[in-house]
Amino acid sequence: MATKGYQSKWAVFSMSVPIFIETALQMMVPNIDQFMLSRYSQNSVAAVGNDNVIFNLVILSLAVLSQAATIMISHYRGARNLTKISEICTIALFTNLVLGLVISLILFIRGDWVLTLLEIPPHIWGDAILYMRWIGLFVFIQSMYMAFISFLRGFSQLRLTMFCSLAMNIINIAGNMILIHGLGPIPSLGVAGVCISTNLSKILGFLLIIYFFHKYTSARLSLSYMKPFPWHTLRQILNLGIPTGGETFSYQMSQTIIMKFVNIFGVIVINTKVYCYILAMVSYVYSQSLAMATQILVGFFKGAGANQEVDKRVKFTISVATLISGSIALLLYLNSDSILSIFTSSPEIHALGRQILFIEIFLEIGRAVNMSMVMALNAAGDVKFPITIGIIFMWSVATFGSWLLGVHWGWGLVGIWIAMMCDECTRAILFLIRWKQGVWRKAVV
Secondary structure, three states: OOHHHHHOOOHHHHHHHHHHHHHHHHHHHHHHHHHHHOOOOHHHHHHHHHHHHHHHHHHHHHHHHHHHHHHHHHHHHHOOOHHHHHHHHHHHHHHHHHHHHHHHHHHHHOHHHHHHHHOOOHHHHHHHHHHHHHHHOOHHHHHHHHHHHHHHHHOOOHHHHHHHHHHHHHHHHHHHHHHOOOEOOEOOOOHHHHHHHHHHHHHHHHHHHHHHHHHHOOOOOOHHHHOOOOHHHHHHHHHHHHHHHHHHHHHHHHHHHHHHHHHOOOHHHHHHHHHHHHHHHHHHHHHHHHHHHHHHHHHHHHHOOOHHHHHHHHHHHHHHHHHHHHHHHHHHHHOHHHHHOOOOOOHHHHHHHHHHHHHHHHHHHHHHHHHHHHHHHHHHOOOHHHHHHHHHHHHHHHHHHHHHHHHHOOOHHHHHHHHHHHHHHHHHHHHHHHHHHOHHHOOOO
């Protein structure tokens, strides 16, 4: 989409559709693994579900630096500064590569230590450590892939990112079909087969995204931008990315501790949490895509000095996102038994899942506001408030509340979900108040 298309009232929808498809496809990689393993072994689902809590923490933490690059690229496109854009791309890729390599080594060498923190049940340890080490080893590939995705988003090449994710999912699903249960002379590999197909899909997706970046954007990566090293540009990325990353990192850390509480209750509760989390993604993935599209628009209009346009776009996105997320969550609750039957026929999981999906209705309305507001505030330059509020409430309400209601008072997974719902809804109210105060109008990206 050319920048002149940003002026259209409906630009957020035309931008959000390819982002939605691409984001949904990215989310599908681990969730397809879990779904396909559910036909192989419920213990394998529990093992991979625990691992994916850690990988969500890692990937989302890396993604926020990429988000900072997207915001800055769209900002400098509004200011028509191509040289600065190329410098940002080079530094952002270098930073993601270094961080990705460090995390890959940690997860491969000390994956057992990471899993010990979750206190996972002993009978799923073997599958969990296998998945942790071999998926973890290739985090650096995904880290660079995410950087290139952010560059293409900054240039509004959203259909290309969608195509890359589609290709990755096709490869992953085909590989899983062959390797999980075996085919012909190929033996049944279970979780090991998932590792092979997932990593292969990431490598091929990475090669494809590099090709698209060089063919369809005017930015160019060059070591010349690093001589002398542009510390000012790195500080810009980190000043925008670290607060954003801090909020996301805090959320995923709290989710890691909450998963530790869930593990206390055994495999049935673990798998209910895994399946309901997959369904939660169905509720919020399009709202997240709207928020990401709006973030690009906010960065562009903020760079052009059009604050009134920024305010109008953000308010419109919040209205649409809450309506969509709430409606989808309601439909999932009303059809909970049929939908959960896709994963399992266990009556215990169905009964518990039905209660969780009812609470999800209110949680997703709050989450829709939070996603929209956090991305908009960050893109507008108001980066400290979201992380401050996020850390306070994620830990005092979601995490402590999960322990209090779920473990101490014995409400189990229902109590944990109520605590997370209270966290999302409280933060949503505070972010709306913050936006109305207009601090973002004076902020500088």
